[in-house]
Amino acid sequence: MKLKPLADRVVIKMVEAEEKTKSGIILTGSAKEKPEVAQVIEVGPGGMVDGKEVVMTVKPGDKVITSKYSGTEVKIDGEAYTIVRQSDILAIVE
Amino acid sequence: MKLKPLADRVVIKMVEAEEKTKSGIILTGSAKEKPEVAQVIEVGPGGMVDGKEVVMTVKPGDKVITSKYSGTEVKIDGEAYTIVRQSDILAIVE
Amino acid sequence: MKLKPLADRVVIKMVEAEEKTKSGIILTGSAKEKPEVAQVIEVGPGGMVDGKEVVMTVKPGDKVITSKYSGTEVKIDGEAYTIVRQSDILAIVE
Amino acid sequence: MKLKPLADRVVIKMVEAEEKTKSGIILTGSAKEKPEVAQVIEVGPGGMVDGKEVVMTVKPGDKVITSKYSGTEVKIDGEAYTIVRQSDILAIVE
């Protein structure tokens, strides 16, 4: 299954951070401070949304930071995604 | 009876998930994680809604994901439906 | 007395459902699941409402479903009616 | 004293219902179900209200039904009036 977001919606997935310590041990997720970064998976077409023209400026693969608590969580094929409006995306992390 | 939604309203029906396990047993609804997918049954005509032009982009048969708690539940001929605005539909599942 | 709704208002009346069981007994209202259908009695003229052009698309006699709890109940000559905005009407039942 | 409502305001007065029973006894107000009808006393000039053009469609003498709890009650020369916006008037009773 694949999610095709409508209008100004964007499908994102929280990034499971993975980091090698100097000693070579790999730390994932809960073992360290929760990362606040998500990856863009799918981007809606934009266009007229609530009577206002919206141009989509994020693209699949972008790492982004969103407003806390924004969006709707969904589970597709056992994977958890979040669907947000593009206006809930605060910044791209480069 | 048939529901003809007005304006930007869409009639959807929660999908009763059915899945065969490897052993051949069929699991429905409550026996597993509740699916969050609904099927579009009827689509309103769109047009001017609250002073803004709305173009309908979903069509009957589409599998969709909606905002949680959005819409009004109705029972017609013993069948439960939900009537939502198209803007409450987050994504189409393909 | 007769109600002439203003602007985008619509006067509706909850339908007292009546249904023959196979054995011929007639069931009304409280004896079965409450129907959620109302009948349109009078329709306002539409026009500019709160700065937006509203075209009326329902007509007297239509069976409709409205948002729960919307509208104002009034009693005229002992009959109970509800006055709603057309935008509170979700769908026409055919 | 006389009230001249501004903009889209309308001065109304609750109608003290009076009704003869078959035996000739006159019942007023509290002796029976409270009527929900008011009479239009004065009508504002309409025009631009909150940036939107409002045309007044009610006139003095009209019997009207308003949203419950809308408006401000005032007492002028011992008489109680209510001042509402025209958009709080749901229907004219004929």
Add this chain to the structure above:
Amino acid sequence: MKLKPLADRVVIKMVEAEEKTKSGIILTGSAKEKPEVAQVIEVGPGGMVDGKEVVMTVKPGDKVITSKYSGTEVKIDGEAYTIVRQSDILAIVE
């Protein structure tokens, strides 16, 4: 000191009602039902307010009725005034 209201603001002063009883005794303020009438003292220039053109229709000396609880009370040189928006003025009393 003198108050010059900005935009669509209006400075009003509650009228201290004074009334002669038939026996010639003068009743003021708290001795009888609180009057709900205020006098317009100063009127702002109107113009663009929150993106909308506002034309001032009240003038100093007008006796007016305002929405209850609207406005800000200020004390200038020991005198209490209330500053309201013109849209909080419901009617002129003539």
Add this chain to the structure above:
Amino acid sequence: MKLKPLADRVVIKMVEAEEKTKSGIILTGSAKEKPEVAQVIEVGPGGMVDGKEVVMTVKPGDKVITSKYSGTEVKIDGEAYTIVRQSDILAIVE
């Protein structure tokens, strides 16, 4: 340090009232009724604010009255200022 307000913001400072009694004693601030007047220190450039053109009509040195509780208090070099929107200024005191 100096504050340069953005958009329709205005930096004001509560006026520490000073008043000579007839006997020549000087009363300041807390010794008498709290004045509700502030002095304009800096004025933003105005222009498009939230999609609406705002023209600034107050200027540094004006004595003004603001809505109670509006604005953000800041302390710069030990001095307390309040930053408000021009629309929170109700009147100029002359």
Add this chain to the structure above:
Amino acid sequence: MKLKPLADRVVIKMVEAEEKTKSGIILTGSAKEKPEVAQVIEVGPGGMVDGKEVVMTVKPGDKVITSKYSGTEVKIDGEAYTIVRQSDILAIVE
């Protein structure tokens, strides 16, 4: 990692105030009154935001004062930043 804010977003960082006392002792942060000043780190492109044209008027390096409690705090590479809308910035400190 670097944050590229979207639309009218601005990335700011609270300024860790540092101040030499006359005796030459350096006081930082918690040792004195909390400064309310932040430094602009990155500025979004502006443009159409919620249907309104926004021109960015702050630039990286500006010292600014923001509405209390506005914005979202994020931690990137162990450093804490706040992402605000430009409209949450009240004034530039010079």
